[in-house]
Amino acid sequence: MLILECPYCGVKAEETELSPGGEAHLKRFGPGSSDADFEAYMFARKNPKGVHFERWRHAYGCGKWFLAARCTATLEVFGTYPAQSSEPPADIVAKIKAKRPEWKGFS
Amino acid sequence: MKRYSVFALAREAFNHHQGWERAWKSPTPKASYDAVIIGAGGHGLATAYYLGKNHGIRNVAIIEKGWLGGGNTGRNTTIIRSNYLQDPSAAIYEKARSLYETLSQDLNYNIMFSPRGLLMLAQTHHEVRGYLRTVHANNLQGVATEWITPERVKALVPIINIDGPRYPILGALYQARGGTARHDAVAWGYARACSEMGMDIIQQCEVTGVRSENGKVTGVETTKGFIGTRKLGIVVAGHSGQVAEMAGFRLPVESMALQALVSEPIKPCMDVVVMANTVHGYMSQSDKGEMVIGGGTDGFNNYTQRGSFHHIEETLRALVETFPMISRLKMLRQWGGIVDMTGDRSPIISKTPLGNCFINCGWGTGGFKAIPGSGWAMADLMARGEPGPLAAEFDMWRFREGRFIDESVAAGVAH
Numbered sequence: 062m063l064i065l066e067c068p069y070c071g072v073k074a075e076e077t078e079l080s081p082g083g084e085a086h087l088k089r090f091g092p093g094s095s096d097a098d099f100e101a102y103m104f105a106r107k108n109p110k111g112v113h114f115e116r117w118r119h120a121y122g123c124g125k126w127f128l129a130a131r132c133t134a135t136l137e138v139f140g141t142y143p144a145q146s147s148e149p150p151a152d153i154v155a156k157i158k159a160k161r162p163e164w165k166g167f168s
Numbered sequence: 169m170k171r172y173s174v175f176a177l178a179r180e181a182f183n184h185h186q187g188w189e190r191a192w193k194s195p196t197p198k199a200s201y202d203a204v205i206i207g208a209g210g211h212g213l214a215t216a217y218y219l220g221k222n223h224g225i226r227n228v229a230i231i232e233k234g235w236l237g238g239g240n241t242g243r244n245t246t247i248i249r250s251n252y253l254q255d256p257s258a259a260i261y262e263k264a265r266s267l268y269e270t271l272s273q274d275l276n277y278n279i280m281f282s283p284r285g286l287l288m289l290a291q292t293h294h295e296v297r298g299y300l301r302t303v304h305a306n307n308l309q310g311v312a313t314e315w316i317t318p319e320r321v322k323a324l325v326p327i328i329n330i331d332g333p334r335y336p337i338l339g340a341l342y343q344a345r346g347g348t349a350r351h352d353a354v355a356w357g358y359a360r361a362c363s364e365m366g367m368d369i370i371q372q373c374e375v376t377g378v379r380s381e382n383g384k385v386t387g388v389e390t391t392k393g394f395i396g397t398r399k400l401g402i403v404v405a406g407h408s409g410q411v412a413e414m415a416g417f418r419l420p421v422e423s424m425a426l427q428a429l430v431s432e433p434i435k436p437c438m439d440v441v442v443m444a445n446t447v448h449g450y451m452s453q454s455d456k457g458e459m460v461i462g463g464g465t466d467g468f469n470n471y472t473q474r475g476s477f478h479h480i481e482e483t484l485r486a487l488v489e490t491f492p493m494i495s496r497l498k499m500l501r502q503w504g505g506i507v508d509m510t511g512d513r514s515p516i517i518s519k520t521p522l523g524n525c526f527i528n529c530g531w532g533t534g535g536f537k538a539i540p541g542s543g544w545a546m547a548d549l550m551a552r553g554e555p556g557p558l559a560a561e562f563d564m565w566r567f568r569e570g571r572f573i574d575e576s577v578a579a580g581v582a583h
Contacts, residue, residue, distance in 0.1 A: 135472065
């Protein structure tokens, strides 16, 4: 069972308390953008077998959105951080690099 | 290859069953082929089979990372139906269903196709309207389905509870020619027929890279060395994103776990397939007597072929409500497969940005039923280099252009 710590209320919540929200750090493209940019934003999600950054909501807890770094190949959780982050925080990046030396970094 | 028949069985019975041949060969790869297909699951093997049978292309290799039919082909709930709302979906799934009817004879391999009938229960008024619309659409598409009353549902499925406390059954969409088949046998039958045509099925051989020159594919790097090819077909379901990345493009696909489970075997109690989409579970009884049960996908990206326990609990809760008699059954086995989900929940059978490289993916939670039709359409695409009528609408650029084949909305759930 997946357990994520909510960075707001500090509760270690198990999966039934959480709702998954897909890829994190999406750059949004709206009216006026090119078809390719809009398609990439809307449909061509990252689908890595390994380190992945995701949005989650503490749905049956404080109700807030937060972000998580997780491995899709092993279900290992590297850490969670507030939704108001434009990229993964340095400490989580360092932790992932220590555990996954082959990881190319967030892009 | 010796044909399977009742006479072969009798002959071998007098021979202590010592004379059966291996169903397919396990050759070492040649330096190059006319076509290479990555993925020896149902869809990949069917593609190879129809390349040989319909288009005469037999210098073909099918490369498999694990063992033949060991991915989603061996992990699904074996349901076959074609009662889809959108025309392109109905066309390809109905093609597949009709090919399933004679596939055992075609392959000389018993795939145990059982057109036992399939019900999709309507448990809300919204669903009643949706399925009435689907029935009309199906009749126009030439897919035989009908709307039936709760009384008829009860007559077909005596173990069902039609006046449940939360969601009483208001009717059902009935496809009498839907049913099930033996999933492993579909892969094995195609593999045997491909091997007989001289194709090479190379198992335990992982693709590690795609080599190209001037924008056209020239071959694949594998754990058994480089294999050259003039045409490449990527048919790898859950790992489509990975292989597409090797080929230099990104797919509108996300990989998630979908779980299924079977109960202990019991005496025959249900001879149709029942799908309950509002409460979200589906069930049929295998020939061994196990109740075969499936539900929805887990909600997050996952490559581990195992899912979360609470999804099983949700599925069983839904089915216990619909079939009260299963509440005391013990569940025997549970497993997960990695399904590739597209934005509109319809598949991709398409050319790709890389020349002579073709992709067949995105079947999500509903690939097994489509295997023969998918292989037929993909073989056509690979042989001619252009999609035929079955594949035309399923190209990967439809997302950019907003030409969705929106079964996600039509079904209201993953399908």
